[in-house]
Amino acid sequence: xxxxxxxxxxxxxxxxxxxxxxxxxxxxxxxxxxxxxxxxxxxxxxxxxxxxxxxxxxxxxxxxxxxxxxxxxxxxxxxxxxxxxxxxxxxxxxxxxxxxxxxxxx
Numbered sequence: 001x002x003x004x005x006x007x008x009x010x011x012x013x014x015x016x017x018x019x020x021x022x023x024x025x026x027x028x029x030x031x032x033x034x035x036x037x038x039x040x041x042x043x044x045x046x047x048x049x050x051x052x053x054x055x056x057x058x059x060x061x062x063x064x065x066x067x068x069x070x071x072x073x074x075x076x077x078x079x080x081x082x083x084x085x086x087x088x089x090x091x092x093x094x095x096x097x098x099x100x101x102x103x104x105x106x
Contacts, residue, residue: 026050039068049083051075059091067092 026048033042039057054072061067073087083102088095 024048049075049077061092 024047026046028044028046030043030045032044034040039055041053041055043051043053045051052072052074054070056068056070058066059069069092070090071088073085075083075085077083081104083104085100085102086097087100088097090096
């Protein structure tokens with residue numbers, strides 16, 4: 001009997017966590033990338049407003065030491081209705097993000 005109760009509770013939890021509204025499919029509107037020995041860049045945009053772009057280049061840190069220096073950004077609309085944009089740099093000093101929040105309609 002205990003097994004049936006646990007299974008019923010588990011099924012209820014899964015049903016409650018499922019999206020309540022049907023979601024529209026998301027399509028890729030734009031996608032581009034270039035990769036070469038000295039670095040890369042890419043960008044894409046989807047129909048739900050998500051955008052991402054990034055560039056990476058080799059940087060000479062010492063005589064025999066090279067590292068990839070990356071900069072880019074991404075943007076998306078969150079379920080709370082806000083639009084989040086994050087710009088970042090990643091280099092020998094680590095990942096350095098900066099967030100910006102937009103309030104649509106204000």
